[in-house]
Amino acid sequence: MSEHLDASWFTEAFTRCGSAFSLKITAKLHEEQTQYQKLAIYDTETYGKLMVLDGCVMLTDRDNFLYHEMMSHPALFTHARPRRVVIIGGGDCGTLKEVLKHPGVEKVTQIDIDERVTWAAEQWFPALVESNQDPRAELLFEDGVKWVDECEEASVDLIIVDSTDPVGPAEGLFKVDFFKRCFRILREGGILVQQSESPLYHTHSIIKELHTDMQAAGFQTTATLPFPQPVYPSGWWSCTMAGKECNVKQFRDADASARPFDTEYYSADIHRGALALPPFMQRVLNRR
Amino acid sequence: MSEHLDASWFTEAFTRCGSAFSLKITAKLHEEQTQYQKLAIYDTETYGKLMVLDGCVMLTDRDNFLYHEMMSHPALFTHARPRRVVIIGGGDCGTLKEVLKHPGVEKVTQIDIDERVTWAAEQWFPALVESNQDPRAELLFEDGVKWVDECEEASVDLIIVDSTDPVGPAEGLFKVDFFKRCFRILREGGILVQQSESPLYHTHSIIKELHTDMQAAGFQTTATLPFPQPVYPSGWWSCTMAGKECNVKQFRDADASARPFDTEYYSADIHRGALALPPFMQRVLNRR
Numbered sequence: 001m002s003e004h005l006d007a008s009w010f011t012e013a014f015t016r017c018g019s020a021f022s023l024k025i026t027a028k029l030h031e032e033q034t035q036y037q038k039l040a041i042y043d044t045e046t047y048g049k050l051m052v053l054d055g056c057v058m059l060t061d062r063d064n065f066l067y068h069e070m071m072s073h074p075a076l077f078t079h080a081r082p083r084r085v086v087i088i089g090g091g092d093c094g095t096l097k098e099v100l101k102h103p104g105v106e107k108v109t110q111i112d113i114d115e116r117v118t119w120a121a122e123q124w125f126p127a128l129v130e131s132n133q134d135p136r137a138e139l140l141f142e143d144g145v146k147w148v149d150e151c152e153e154a155s156v157d158l159i160i161v162d163s164t165d166p167v168g169p170a171e172g173l174f175k176v177d178f179f180k181r182c183f184r185i186l187r188e189g190g191i192l193v194q195q196s197e198s199p200l201y202h203t204h205s206i207i208k209e210l211h212t213d214m215q216a217a218g219f220q221t222t223a224t225l226p227f228p229q230p231v232y233p234s235g236w237w238s239c240t241m242a243g244k245e246c247n248v249k250q251f252r253d254a255d256a257s258a259r260p261f262d263t264e265y266y267s268a269d270i271h272r273g274a275l276a277l278p279p280f281m282q283r284v285l286n287r288r
Numbered sequence: 289m290s291e292h293l294d295a296s297w298f299t300e301a302f303t304r305c306g307s308a309f310s311l312k313i314t315a316k317l318h319e320e321q322t323q324y325q326k327l328a329i330y331d332t333e334t335y336g337k338l339m340v341l342d343g344c345v346m347l348t349d350r351d352n353f354l355y356h357e358m359m360s361h362p363a364l365f366t367h368a369r370p371r372r373v374v375i376i377g378g379g380d381c382g383t384l385k386e387v388l389k390h391p392g393v394e395k396v397t398q399i400d401i402d403e404r405v406t407w408a409a410e411q412w413f414p415a416l417v418e419s420n421q422d423p424r425a426e427l428l429f430e431d432g433v434k435w436v437d438e439c440e441e442a443s444v445d446l447i448i449v450d451s452t453d454p455v456g457p458a459e460g461l462f463k464v465d466f467f468k469r470c471f472r473i474l475r476e477g478g479i480l481v482q483q484s485e486s487p488l489y490h491t492h493s494i495i496k497e498l499h500t501d502m503q504a505a506g507f508q509t510t511a512t513l514p515f516p517q518p519v520y521p522s523g524w525w526s527c528t529m530a531g532k533e534c535n536v537k538q539f540r541d542a543d544a545s546a547r548p549f550d551t552e553y554y555s556a557d558i559h560r561g562a563l564a565l566p567p568f569m570q571r572v573l574n575r576r
Contacts, residue, residue: 002298003343005308010290013297013310018334019518020293020310022301046306055291063488065568200351200518228516228524230307230488235523236516264568273561280353280552 010042010050012057014233017201021057021231023047029124034116041124047231049124051092053117053164057231061125064094067195068128069266070227070274071239072098075158075193076105077256077271078241078248082157082191083107088144088173090162091117094128096137099160101261107136115141145178151185159186161194166206174210179217179242189246192219196240198233199226203281207240211285214242223248224285225274227265249275298330298338300345302521305489309345309519311335317412322404329412335519337412339380341405341452345519349413352382355483356416357554358515358562359527360386363446363481364393365544365559366529366536370445370479371395376432376461378450379405382416384425387448389549395424403429433466439473447474449482454494462498467505467530477534480507484528486521487514491569495528499573502530511536512573513562515553537563 005011005022013020024045031040042050048061059067072095076082083106085099091112099108112118118139122129131137140147148159159182166174174194182192192214197206211222219242229237241248256268277285293299293310301308312333319328330338336349347355360383364370371394373387379400387396400406406427410417419425428435436447447470454462462482470480480502485494499510507530517525529536544556565573 002313003301003308005293005299005301007290009301009308011293011308011310013291013293018312018332020291020297020299020312022299022308022310024306024308025290044306200516226516228488228514228522230522230524234516234518236518262567265566267564267567269561269564270566273557273564276555276557276561278553278558279550279555 010044010052012055017233019233021233023050023060023231025050030120032116034114036114039116039120041120051120051125054168056164059092059094060231061127063230064128065264066227066229067237068094068098069263070225071095071160071162071193071195073256073263073266074225074239074251074271074274075160075191075241076102077253078243078246078251079157079191080189080246080252084156085109085158085160086151086156087111087160087162088148089164089170090160092121092125092128093118093132094125095160095162097128097131100131100134100137103260105136107138109138109140111140111142111144111147113141113143145172145181148181148185153184154187156185157187157190159190159192161192163195165197174206174213176213176216179214179219183218183244186244188244190244191246191248192242194240196224196238199224199236199238199278199281200234203284207238208284210240214240219244221246221248223275224277224281226277226281227274298332298340300343305521307521309521311338311348311519313338318408320404322402324402327404327408329408339408339413342456344452347380347382348519349415351518352416353552354515354517355525356382356386357551358513359383359448359450359481359483361544361551361554362513362527362539362559362562363448363479363529364390366531366534366539367445367479368477368534368540372444373397373446373448374444375399375448375450376436377452377458378448380409380413380416381406381420382413383448383450385416385419388419388422388425391548393424395426397426397428399428399430399432399435401429401431433460433469436469436473441472442475444473445475445478447478447480449480451483453485462494462501464501464504467502467507471506471532474532476532478532479534479536480530482528484512484526487512487524487526487566487569488522491572495526496572498528502528507532509534509536511563512565512569514565514569515562
């Protein structure tokens with residue numbers, strides 16, 4: 001009874017999770033081996049353009065708003081007054097675009113190691129790069145960890161780690177050592193936010209360890225916010241925030257409600273809802 | 289670069305949605321053509337047992353808690369005092385089990401047309417049928433619409449439509465004519481709740497039409513509550529409630545917080561969060 005998907009489908013098997021997700025493809029638009037990874041762009045039947053890195057779905061036109069809005073607005077409305085923002089990874093520029101919607105942000109530096117990801121976004125995802133010419137935006141193509149180490153102490157308000165999964169190149173971005181380096185460059189009241197995988201698959205492993213490691217790095221408060229993300233494993237994803245001398249379980253809800261820009265998914269009520277963890281996650285994460 | 293899934297995977301292609309979901313299978317435990325549909329049971333590598341009807345994933349051990357909790361507890365904590373509950377469909381008994389957790393419920397009648405679904409649940413999903421011997425539970429195997437028509441007027445507090453998708457046998461359960469029949473048997477303050485597909489795929493179609501049709505049938509208020517559901521199309525699902533002389537956007541939050549039973553996903557905060565629709569859904573559903 002199971003269906004067979006022919007060559008017109010792109011499939012990503014999440015081998016360790018025992019599940020797979022597929023999209024119906026209408027054309028392969030590009031494929032290259034960059035200096036760092038295999039990059040492919042497809043056109044799909046119902047999700048618009050699709051970007052794939054090393055066989056893993058990175059984003060589609062149709063549903064990237066969920067991830068990009070939730071990686072940016074909750075943290076920006078949690079910080080008391082975010083002016084200096086750093087994005088590690090995020091080469092598709094979708095997170096950058098959301099950050100730049102905040103008029104109070106004075107400078108955003110995006111540091112992705114692979115320039116070809118941004119090149120591909122410029123070619124096939126024009127909506128994501130539409131704010132790249134904003135004078136507040138700085139795009140660097142180098143090693144994000146090295147950049148953090150060379151950054152002045154206590155000079156940043158918000159660090160967004162918009163990375164691939166914690167296997168391969170991005171593994172180091174999920175460890176206590178990296179969080180300590182981030183802690184150093186954050187000002188008091190600063191926030192670190194990290195994409196943190198699937199609540200269904202990773203609450204007992206990656207997400208739990210993130211809280212432990214962020215707290216071990218000196219952050220006083222941590223919070224995981226789940227959100228839907230159809231093209232990622234389990235269709236359910238999360239970000240985890242860590243606060244340096246601030247409480248990431250509270251946010252400027254009046255400002256979030258009065259935000260001077262449109263969103264598709266984010267709102268003050270959605271933010272509040274995402275802070276309300278399901279009981280099965282609370283039992284794992286709220287123990288300490 | 290796309291992966292090929294061999295015969296050890298079960299795949300459901302959501303053809304009209306242009307996506308597919310697969311689970312790694314370790315054994316096929318059962319397959320039969322019942323009087324109404326093709327029923328199959330598999331064992332999976334990471335999701336426990338899997339039930340499939342006509343090639344569509346119905347439920348797995350691992351993630352059915354999301355659907356069953358959200359199809360029952362929000363409606364039960366919205367109704368002022370639910371005593372008489374009817375479940376149309378729901379033959380796997382997972383919704384029944386959740387309803388019976390409420391001490392105030394006096395009688396629950398589950399009407400599924402296909403007795404073999406309940407038989408399969410008894411064989412392979414013992415956790416779902418563990419409350420079937422509760423003296424408040426009545427299991428009937430007949431046509432749910434016919435049952436509703438023969439039911440006494442204004443005699444029911446809550447109708448839960450736990451059906452398959454609105455194509456084929458269940459199509460009639462998504463139409464204004466059926467909602468009118470339900471309205472007739474509900475008492476004042478009564479609630480109808482219907483599974484209502486994917487917020488990403490169906491907000492502009494099925495979900496929007498549900499609101500229109502429920503209101504055309506006489507219900508004063510309607511509300512869609514999204515929730516994650518990894519094995520259903522897009523991994524993001526919803527239920528839609530309709531209230532007869534009651535406001536389904538409010539609920540007994542103190543009672544929900546003090547509920548005398550455990551849940552994995554549902555809580556008063558999750559309920560409140562689910563009532564907060566993302567802006568893209570608000571723009572479609574809150575127009576009228």
